[in-house]
Every structure is written in structure tokens, then in C-alpha cells.
Amino acid sequence: MKYINEFRDPQKAQILIEQIRQISQQIATDKPIKIMEVCGGHTHAIFKYGLEDLLPKTIELVHGPGCPVCIMPRGRLDDAIALAQQPNVIFTTFGDAMRVPGSKYSLLQAKANGADIRMVYSPLDALQIAKQNSDKEVVFFAIGFETTAPSTALTTLQAESDRIQNFSLFCNHVLVVPALEALLANPDLQLNGFVGPGHVSTVIGTEPYRIIAERYHKPVVVSGFEPLDILQSIWMVVKQLAEKRCEVENQYSRLVNSAGNAVALDAMQRVFEVREMFEWRGLGDIPLSGLKMRSEYACFDAEAKFTFPGKQVADHKACQCGEILKGVMKPWQCKVFGTACVPEHPLGACMVSSEGACAAYYKYGRLSIEREEVKVN
Amino acid sequence: MDISRWKMRQGKKKFQERTVTLAHGSGGSAMRDLIDDVFVGSFDNPTLSLLEDQARIDLGSLMLLGDCLAFTTDSYVVTPLFFPGGDIGSLAVNGTVNDLCVSGAKPLFLSCSVILEEGLEIDILRRVVDSMKAAALAVGVQIVTGDTKVVPRGSADKLFINTTGIGVIKTGVSPAAFQIQPGDIILVNGSLGDHGAAILVARGELSLETDIQSDCQPLNGLVDAIVSVCPNVRAMRDATRGGLATVLNEFAQSANVGIRLHESAIPVRKEVAGMCELLGFDPLYLANEGKLVVVVPPDSADEVLAAMRSHSAGKDARIVGEVIANPAGVVLLKTEFGTERIVDMLVGEQLPRIC
Amino acid sequence: MCLGIPGQIIEITDIKNKLATVDISGVKRQVNIACIVDDTHPVESCLGDWVLVHVGFAMQRIDPDEAAETLKLLEELAEIQESLTISN
Numbered sequence: 001m002k003y004i005n006e007f008r009d010p011q012k013a014q015i016l017i018e019q020i021r022q023i024s025q026q027i028a029t030d031k032p033i034k035i036m037e038v039c040g041g042h043t044h045a046i047f048k049y050g051l052e053d054l055l056p057k058t059i060e061l062v063h064g065p066g067c068p069v070c071i072m073p074r075g076r077l078d079d080a081i082a083l084a085q086q087p088n089v090i091f092t093t094f095g096d097a098m099r100v101p102g103s104k105y106s107l108l109q110a111k112a113n114g115a116d117i118r119m120v121y122s123p124l125d126a127l128q129i130a131k132q133n134s135d136k137e138v139v140f141f142a143i144g145f146e147t148t149a150p151s152t153a154l155t156t157l158q159a160e161s162d163r164i165q166n167f168s169l170f171c172n173h174v175l176v177v178p179a180l181e182a183l184l185a186n187p188d189l190q191l192n193g194f195v196g197p198g199h200v201s202t203v204i205g206t207e208p209y210r211i212i213a214e215r216y217h218k219p220v221v222v223s224g225f226e227p228l229d230i231l232q233s234i235w236m237v238v239k240q241l242a243e244k245r246c247e248v249e250n251q252y253s254r255l256v257n258s259a260g261n262a263v264a265l266d267a268m269q270r271v272f273e274v275r276e277m278f279e280w281r282g283l284g285d286i287p288l289s290g291l292k293m294r295s296e297y298a299c300f301d302a303e304a305k306f307t308f309p310g311k312q313v314a315d316h317k318a319c320q321c322g323e324i325l326k327g328v329m330k331p332w333q334c335k336v337f338g339t340a341c342v343p344e345h346p347l348g349a350c351m352v353s354s355e356g357a358c359a360a361y362y363k364y365g366r367l368s369i370e371r372e373e374v375k376v377n
Numbered sequence: 378m379d380i381s382r383w384k385m386r387q388g389k390k391k392f393q394e395r396t397v398t399l400a401h402g403s404g405g406s407a408m409r410d411l412i413d414d415v416f417v418g419s420f421d422n423p424t425l426s427l428l429e430d431q432a433r434i435d436l437g438s439l440m441l442l443g444d445c446l447a448f449t450t451d452s453y454v455v456t457p458l459f460f461p462g463g464d465i466g467s468l469a470v471n472g473t474v475n476d477l478c479v480s481g482a483k484p485l486f487l488s489c490s491v492i493l494e495e496g497l498e499i500d501i502l503r504r505v506v507d508s509m510k511a512a513a514l515a516v517g518v519q520i521v522t523g524d525t526k527v528v529p530r531g532s533a534d535k536l537f538i539n540t541t542g543i544g545v546i547k548t549g550v551s552p553a554a555f556q557i558q559p560g561d562i563i564l565v566n567g568s569l570g571d572h573g574a575a576i577l578v579a580r581g582e583l584s585l586e587t588d589i590q591s592d593c594q595p596l597n598g599l600v601d602a603i604v605s606v607c608p609n610v611r612a613m614r615d616a617t618r619g620g621l622a623t624v625l626n627e628f629a630q631s632a633n634v635g636i637r638l639h640e641s642a643i644p645v646r647k648e649v650a651g652m653c654e655l656l657g658f659d660p661l662y663l664a665n666e667g668k669l670v671v672v673v674p675p676d677s678a679d680e681v682l683a684a685m686r687s688h689s690a691g692k693d694a695r696i697v698g699e700v701i702a703n704p705a706g707v708v709l710l711k712t713e714f715g716t717e718r719i720v721d722m723l724v725g726e727q728l729p730r731i732c
Numbered sequence: 733m734c735l736g737i738p739g740q741i742i743e744i745t746d747i748k749n750k751l752a753t754v755d756i757s758g759v760k761r762q763v764n765i766a767c768i769v770d771d772t773h774p775v776e777s778c779l780g781d782w783v784l785v786h787v788g789f790a791m792q793r794i795d796p797d798e799a800a801e802t803l804k805l806l807e808e809l810a811e812i813q814e815s816l817t818i819s820n
Binding site: 002011012094144147148158200202228251254 | 768786
């Protein structure tokens with residue numbers, strides 16, 4: 001596949017690994033260099049290709065909060081389920097959200113209990129369902145970061161121009177940089193640099209990360225998703241650390257520019273505004289970190305159209321996702337990892353989707369856990 | 378009353394109904410007419426034509442074929458009923474035939490039990506039955522007993538089929554998962570995930586267009602080819618639901634061994650790979666309906682591979698991995714980067730991902 | 733975070749609604765191309781473009797020169813490393 005296979009070349013990976021090893025040795029202390037890959041897509045690729053095992057011991061990857069499914073708080077899931085269970089509603093969602101547990105159960109269980117819940121690949125498909133079912137109210141569960149937000153904004157604008165009245169969004173879009181700032185403001189955070197989310201950056205560009213480099217003095221390298229992209233980005237972060245630079249660099253220049261995508265940003269701007277506060281599973285309330293629909297689009301806003309509980313539900317007490325996301329703790333050091341908290345019955349954010357750090361370790365990485373434990377003992 | 382003339386008229390009566398009604402499951406003449414016209418006429422064999430409540434099979438002739446009976450059952454509930462590369466009818470024959478023949482058995486007899494939804498078009502039923510007939514003929518099995526039930530509209534999705542099968546295993550052949558040992562070699566007979574991908578596309582919910590066809594096919598000939606060069610084949614299984622990954626996890630747990638797969642050796646069609654990239658699926662877990670996972674002792678591997686490749690159902694056969702002692706009960710994948718990761722059992726079904 | 737995949741636009745299906753067919757390794761799907769259209773790059777000129785596909789939208793065009801540049805840099809790294817290995 002063009003633009004994929006070239007970036008999966010194992011020989012070139014070896015070269016990057018060697019470069020990373022040489023540079024990281026120059027700056028090695030007794031502690032490893034901790035680099036957070038923000039995006040769940042990167043986490044997924046790192047595990048799928050076993051990249052952690054290629055990296056020298058001087059580098060430790062911390063898996064960030066960049067999975068819109070993992071960070072969906074239980075209360076919002078309860079609201080989604082309540083919407084889905086209203087009479088006359090067809091509730092549409094991406095597949096990812098189906099298994100995420102609310103405080104009692106998931107959308108998958110709500111579907112089994114009789115709610116009309118349908119998986120779609122695109123919000124445009126949800127709009128199509130609304131056109132085909134004019135006697136029903138079709139609600140789309142809008143989740144995702146800035147990559148996905150333009151698609152739901154454009155779908156809303158399409159619904160407006162097509163004069164569709166039975167379509168609305170349950171908007172849960174979230175923003176990357178405020179979440180990173182919330183992490184960075186934490187005194188016990190242990191991170192040396194960031195591998196930045198490539199697909200979010202196709203929309204927002206590289207400028208918004210400048211604050212991380214300038215105010216918090218951490219290098220950021222916006223990265224693509226193939227193994228060579230990720231390794232090259234890690235190399236670029238380490239190089240910045242060795243040269244005592246803190247800049248925003250762009251490894252994913254084939255898709256990302258500094259200003260982002262004007263059409264996508266404009267559509268988001270027209271339809272959405274920033275929420276004062278949004279709750280993240282595992283991280284709590286983060287100011288200015290979520291999007292809601294502007295009042296002009298209230299007729300497409302499920303939160304304005306329907307009533308539902310709207311209650312916050314605290315994270316599970318035993319869950320230590322917050323510590324894991326800060327890089328203070330490894331997934332398997334959590335008391336409930338692999339016992340009370342498993343992919344079949346996740347308690348916390350990081351076990352919810354296959355992109356969460358805990359789920360990835362549980363699913364792919366038990367061998368690396370064993371190796372880590374051997375290192376420690 | 379002239380009974381003989383009345384009987385003649387009965388014999389000539391043409392079955393002309395267009396849709397299935399509850400009467401067709403009531404046990405009365407409507408049901409008998411449907412069974413006679415659609416099933417008995419089509420499957421056409423002397424055992425079925427007797428219309429007894431059971432098929433009677435001569436033990437003597439079975440015993441000439443081997444010393445062990447294989448007996449299996451499977452239900453088929455696929456949506457849509459017809460898809461590129463097959464349909465519920467061919468699936469219901471080939472699926473059960475494959476469950477028999479992976480034991481090394483020669484498949485002989487099938488039952489065909491259908492549950493019909495009220496309102497199903499008779500023409501659809503005919504097409505399915507014709508497809509079953511053709512599939513049975515291709516394999517050389519007879520459909521010798523059956524049952525028809527009709528449920529009210531909404532109680533079933535158009536048409537469900539259960540087929541149960543009997544075959545005879547040749548003396549001296551006994552593949553079973555517990556026999557797998559470290560050092561053994563694992564082979565598959567071709568590309569993975571075709572059926573799962575074809576069904577996903579055929580459902581139309583994702584609005585995708587591809588040329589992917591289901592790999593629905595009988596594997597009895599291929600198994601014969603394998604057994605003829607390697608009677609001591611350790612284990613065979615057809616990788617249906619849950620795909621290759623699920624079968625290998627079952628093997629690893631049954632025999633308490635480890636399994637190492639080689640990513641670069643796993644055959645996946647480019648369209649299936651593209652679909653998996655698009656939806657965030659893993660082809661290792663996608664369903665197949667004509668794919669065999671074979672485990673053989675290391676000294677037989679090359680010969681078995683050659684035998685598989687010489688058969689039409691195994692043209693693209695490959696060695697995909699080997700059995701290792703540790704970690705026991707675990708399937709590993711050696712990536713193209715030389716790293717290893719665990720290939721676990723699937724939690725629930727694969728759902729399309731956006732992230 | 734966001735599953736995106738490269739595909740090529742093989743047909744413009746609806747100029748007004750900015751819809752096109754994209755081909756991903758032999759899998760075709762209709763996508764909305766509003767995000768890659770502007771005054772300098774109208775709908776008609778999108779035919780043949782390689783784009784990043786995400787949830788039924790073409791989010792951005794892939795810049796072939798930049799992709800080649802990234803790969804070239806990796807090649808150069810290999811050469812540097814080789815010369816180091818030889819000189820040691």
C-alpha cells in the first residue's frame with residue numbers, strides 16, 4: 001500500500017534504533033528518558049510492531065491520554081445510553097464506543113436490551129439513516145479529538161443545508177492541548193518530551209503545541225503512525241534533548257503543516273464552541289478541553305433536544321489510570337491490573353479500548369512486562 | 378368414490394405458493410407439499426425419499442471405510458443469505474463437511490433442519506436448497522434426513538439452517554490438538570479473512586465496495602491429500618469464527634505448548650488488508666470458510682506443503698509458524714521488525730474503530 | 733487516537749456536495765472531500781489526489797514531495813551510519 005509500506009521497512013528501523021541508542025547514551029543518567037506518545041493510535045502501533053522492545057533501555061515510553069474512547073467519563077456514557085433508550089430514537093455510534101462501560105453497563109448491553117443502536121463508519125452514514133427514517137429521531141454519538149470534530153461539524157452543516165430535522169449530535173469532542181497542559185501542570189509528572197498526535201495536527205497544525213515547548217520546556221515532535229514515523233520522531237525528541245533544545249518539530253510533513261487545515265478549522269469554528277469544563281476519565285475535570293454545539297445549532301444538539309440524567313459519576317476508586325497517564329506508574333503496577341480490571345470488564349480508562357495503555361499491555365505486552373520485572377529484580 | 382383418480386390428481390399437484398406461511402410448519406398437507414417439492418425433489422436420494430422420521434444407514438458399509446465414526450453439528454445464521462463467493466446453503470453443507478473432514482473422516486451423510494420465518498419467499502428457499510444440493514454433490518455427501526419449522530414473522534431472520542453430519546475416519550488416522558508437540562510446523566492453505574471481509578462488505582452497513590469473495594469451499598479433498606502423505610498429522614482445524622488466531626490459541630491451550638507465528642509468512646489479500654487498515658481490524662481474527670490450519674511433525678512439513686499446493690484448495694498454502702515449548706498456552710507473533718507480541722483470544726467481536 | 737489511512741481519489745461523484753470515491757488498496761468508499769477543496773484546488777482537480785481518509789472524510793492531501801523527503805532523510809541516515817561503521 002502506497003504511503004504505508006515504505007514506512008514499515010525493518011532495515012531502516014534498525015538504523016533509527018541505532019541512532020536513538022547512540023544519542024540517548026550521550027545524555028543518559030541513572031533514570032531513563034521518558035517520552036510520552038500522546039495519541040492512542042501511536043500506542044496501538046507501538047504495541048502492534050513491538051517497538052518498545054527495539055528501543056534501548058535508556059528510553060521509556062509513557063502512553064498518553066489520546067484515546068477519545070478511553071477518556072469518556074462514565075457519566076457521559078450513562079447519558080448516551082439514556083438517549084439511546086428513549087422511545088423513537090435511533091442511536092448511532094462509532095464501533096469503538098460500544099464496549100465502554102458506563103456506571104452500570106455499556107451501549108452493547110443497552111442494544112441487547114432492545115435499544116436501537118447502530119454502528120456507523122462515518123457521521124455522514126448517520127445522517128443518511130436520518131434521511132431514511134424520517135419518523136425517528138437519529139442521534140449521533142460524536143466522540144473524538146480535533147481529527148474527528150470537523151467531520152461531525154461538516155455533517156451538521158450538511159444536515160442544515162438538507163433541512164433535516166430529525167438528526168442531532170451528542171457532542172463529546174475533546175481537545176488535545178488543554179489535556180496535555182493539565183498533565184504538564186502536575187508537579188509529580190515525569191516526562192522529558194512528547195511524540196505529538198499526527199492526525200489531530202493535520203487539522204490544528206503544529207502551532208498550538210508551541211506552548212508546551214516554550215512554557216513547559218518539553219520538546220514536541222508531531223509524528224506519523226507507521227513504525228518508521230514513530231521511531232524517527234523518538235530520535236528527533238532525543239536529539240532535541242541532547243542538543244538542549246525545546247522546539248515543536250514536524251516529522252509528519254507529508255500531511256501536517258504549521259497552520260493546519262483551514263476548511264476543517266472553519267467548520268469546527270462555525271458549529272462548535274469550547275466548553276468551560278469537561279470531565280476526562282482518569283484525569284478529572286479539565287477546563288476548556290471539550291467542545292459543545294453553538295446555540296445557533298441547538299436544533300442539531302441532542303443536549304438541547306432531549307432530557308437525560310447529566311450526572312457526573314466518579315471513576316472507580318481502585319483505578320490508578322491518572323498515575324499511569326502521568327508516567328508515574330506502569331500499568332502492571334496498578335493493584336487491579338489483570339485481576340479486577342481486564343479488557344472484558346474494564347474499571348479504568350486505560351483498559352477500556354485496545355488503545356489504552358493497560359489494555360495494550362494486557363493484550364500484547366505481557367512478555368515485555370515479564371522482561372521489565374526481570375530488569376527490576 | 379373413485380379413490381384412484383383422486384390419488385392421481387394428488388400426484389400431479391404443482392406446488393405454487395410464493396411465500397412461507399405458518400401452515401407450512403403445521404404438520405399438515407401444506408407442509409408435506411413444501412417438503413416434497415422443495416427438499417425431497419431436490420436432494421433426491423433413496424434414503425430421504427422414504428420419508429421416515431430417521432435415516433437408516435447400513436453399518437456394514439460404514440465399517441468398510443474405517444473404525445471410527447465422526448459426528449458433528451453446526452447452525453448457520455448468516456446475514457445476508459447470499460454473498461459474493463457463496464450463500465447460506467453452500468455454507469451449511471461445506472461448513473459441516475469441513476468439521477467432519479478435519480478429523481480425517483470421509484464425510485458421508487448430512488441432515489438438513491431449517492427454521493423459516495413466516496413471509497420468506499419460496500424462491501429464496503429454492504435457491505438456498507439448490508445451492509445445498511450442488512455443494513453436497515460436489516463433495517459426494519447425501520442429505521438423508523431433515524426437518525422444517527416455521528416461526529412467526531420477526532421471530533427469526535428469514536432462514537436458519539442446522540446441518541448435522543456423519544463421516545467415517547480411516548483406521549490409523551487421529552488428528553487431535555492435544556498431540557501437538559514443540560518443533561511441529563503449522564501450515565494454512567491460503568489467504569486469511571476473505572469470508573469475514575466479504576460478509577462485512579455484503580451487509581452494506583459500511584458502504585464499502587470490493588471484489589473480495591468468501592472462501593467458502595469444502596476441504597475434504599485437501600485433507601485427503603494431506604493424510605495420504607502424512608497419516609500421523611498431529612492436528613487439523615478449520616479456522617471459521619475468530620479466525621486463525623482463535624484456532625491457534627485453542628491449540629496452544631489444549632496441548633499446553635507455545636506457538637510462534639511469522640507475520641511475514643501470513644497470507645492476506647491486499648483488499649482484505651486494506652479493509653482491515655480502514656476499519657482497524659486484524660485479519661488474524663477474521664472468519665474463514667475454507668481455510669485449514671494443519672500441524673505436522675517437522676520432518677513431514679515439506680511433503681505436506683507440496684501435497685497441499687498440488688490441490689486446488691491449497692494452491693496458496695504456506696508454512697506460517699512453529700510450535701515451541703515456552704511460553705506454554707500462548708500464541709506469539711514474530712513481527713517483521715524481529716520483535717514478538719502476544720496474539721490473544723479476542724474479547725467479544727471485532728468492532729470497526731475510528732481510533 | 734484517530735485512525736486515518738491513505739487512499740487515492742479515483743472518481744468525483746458529486747461536485748455540489750463535494751463527494752468522491754476513494755480507493756484504499758482495492759477497497760472503494762464514498763468520501764466527503766470538502767476539507768481538501770479551496771480556491772486554488774477546486775473539486776474537479778482532486779481526481780488522482782492521495783488523501784488521508786478518516787471516518788468518511790478526506791482530511792488532508794498527502795504531499796508526495798514531503799513523503800519522498802522523509803524517506804530520503806532515512807536513506808541519508810543509513811549512509812552516515814554505514815560510513816561510521818566503516819571508519820571504526
